[in-house]
Amino acid sequence: MVLSTSQQQLANQIDLFEHVAGAYAQPISGRLTNKELYRIAVGRAGIEASNLNRKTPVGQAGKERSILKRQIRWRQQTLRQLGIIERVEGMRGVWELTQAGKSKLLKIRDGISVLGFRTDLGMAIWSNCTSVFSKWDEPIFLVLTSPPYPLSQPRAYGNPPIEEYLDFICQSIEPLVRNLVKGGNVVLSLGDVFEQGSPAKSTYIEELTIALRKRLGLYLMNRIVWESNKPPGPIQWASKQRMQLNEGYEFCLWFCNDPNACIADNRRVLEPHTEAHKKLIERGGEQRVAIHGDGAYHIRHGSYGQPTVGRIPRNVFHVSNHCASQRAYKKRAKEMGLVPHGATMPLKLARKLVRFLTDVEQTVADPFGGSMTTPFACELENRSWIATENVFDYVRGGAERFVDRPGYELRLNIELTD
Numbered sequence: 001m002v003l004s005t006s007q008q009q010l011a012n013q014i015d016l017f018e019h020v021a022g023a024y025a026q027p028i029s030g031r032l033t034n035k036e037l038y039r040i041a042v043g044r045a046g047i048e049a050s051n052l053n054r055k056t057p058v059g060q061a062g063k064e065r066s067i068l069k070r071q072i073r074w075r076q077q078t079l080r081q082l083g084i085i086e087r088v089e090g091m092r093g094v095w096e097l098t099q100a101g102k103s104k105l106l107k108i109r110d111g112i113s114v115l116g117f118r119t120d121l122g123m124a125i126w127s128n129c130t131s132v133f134s135k136w137d138e139p140i141f142l143v144l145t146s147p148p149y150p151l152s153q154p155r156a157y158g159n160p161p162i163e164e165y166l167d168f169i170c171q172s173i174e175p176l177v178r179n180l181v182k183g184g185n186v187v188l189s190l191g192d193v194f195e196q197g198s199p200a201k202s203t204y205i206e207e208l209t210i211a212l213r214k215r216l217g218l219y220l221m222n223r224i225v226w227e228s229n230k231p232p233g234p235i236q237w238a239s240k241q242r243m244q245l246n247e248g249y250e251f252c253l254w255f256c257n258d259p260n261a262c263i264a265d266n267r268r269v270l271e272p273h274t275e276a277h278k279k280l281i282e283r284g285g286e287q288r289v290a291i292h293g294d295g296a297y298h299i300r301h302g303s304y305g306q307p308t309v310g311r312i313p314r315n316v317f318h319v320s321n322h323c324a325s326q327r328a329y330k331k332r333a334k335e336m337g338l339v340p341h342g343a344t345m346p347l348k349l350a351r352k353l354v355r356f357l358t359d360v361e362q363t364v365a366d367p368f369g370g371s372m373t374t375p376f377a378c379e380l381e382n383r384s385w386i387a388t389e390n391v392f393d394y395v396r397g398g399a400e401r402f403v404d405r406p407g408y409e410l411r412l413n414i415e416l417t418d
């Protein structure tokens with residue numbers, strides 16, 4: 001992907017921050033004087049050290065100062081505000097990583113964005129999604145994402161409470177929808193949740209569908225059912241009280257901003273014909289004449305006899321939760337001492353949606369990137385991508401999936417250890 005000016009500005013702005021943050025994670029002692037910080041940060045950023053001493057008049061008094069040192073110190077203060085570093089008591093100008101800075105599931109603070117990694121096709125940013133996408137002004141063809149669900153028992157990364165859910169999703173998605181091309185699509189992978197302490201299902205999916213229509217002008221194209229081999233549940237209501245059924249599916253809610261101009265194309269996801277259908281074609285199609293459904297369906301002599309390239313998929317996708325790519329990601333994350341993501345999407349599902357809803361080289365965005373499944377699907381399908389994720393371990397662990405991709409470059413090489 002060739003970065004446009006606005007993308008480049010964003011990348012530059014966040015790069016130096018990463019080098020300053022990375023500098024604190026580098027020394028074995030975990031401590032740095034400001035002098036050491038300057039040296040390590042410029043070294044990491046590939047900036048000539050002599051630039052540190054280039055002075056320019058600043059302020060009303062026109063006092064000569066090093067702009068580069070000021071920029072580094074400014075980012076140092078951002079790290080302090082983030083709670084990632086703190087002053088070492090009794091040592092002037094010496095800072096070190098805080099316990100939170102060394103801890104797991106470190107969430108980035110609002111307004112700060114750190115470039116995680118990039119490839120020739122895209123970039124993943126450790127950031128709250130709105131910080132990045134509110135500044136984004138490049139066309140997006142597809143938003144493919146699994147947002148956090150409104151769970152009463154939140155996952156490790158946190159889940160918004162149900163009362164705030166519609167606002168949270170609409171506010172997160174709105175800047176992306178603003179950049180959606182005509183006929184562009186949004187897919188939200190979401191599952192049912194239950195009313196607190198009740199076997200009744202929440203209607204948040206219906207409410208969200210209406211909110212996206214009314215607030216963001218998105219039309220519901222389909223509720224694609226993703227059927228999988230989920231473990232049995234809800235235990236309380238199905239196995240214990242025996243008044244519910246086990247859950248077997250989640251939704252891929254598919255929306256479009258202009259349905260008549262929708263850029264989806266099912267010819268990109270045709271499936272092989274069944275043996276029975278192949279035989280039907282060989283026979284020259286139906287040999288009978290019948291009318292079903294009060295005249296709604298006519299079977300004529302020769303119906304379904306035309307050879308076609310493949311079968312148009314139904315809106316029920318059977319995709320197993322067992323995913324080799326996710327297994328490899330989780331293994332690698334654990335080896336690196338990172339927390340692996342606990343709610344990942346199978347790669348196969350993401351690839352199918354990416355292929356169906358975009359053409360090669362078109363840009364796909366995932367504001368809730370997690371282990372970076374959507375970006376990885378884009379890599380394999382040759383689509384451009386942009387993703388954000390606000391938890392450090394997920395961005396860092398997800399990056400490992402891309403090490404063999406063309407143009408791969410890790411920027412977030414902060415080694416946070418206990």
Ligand SMILES: C[S@@+](CC[C@H](N)C(=O)[O-])C[C@H]1O[C@@H](n2cnc3c(N)ncnc32)[C@H](O)[C@@H]1O
Binds near residue numbers: 128
């Ligand atoms: C359901 S997970 C996504 C999983 C992903 N599809 C995968 O396959 O790994 C949702 C992710 O959104 C992240 N998240 C939540 N709020 C966020 C925000 N405001 N900005 C960026 N990421 C956020 C969470 O940390 C979590 O990793």
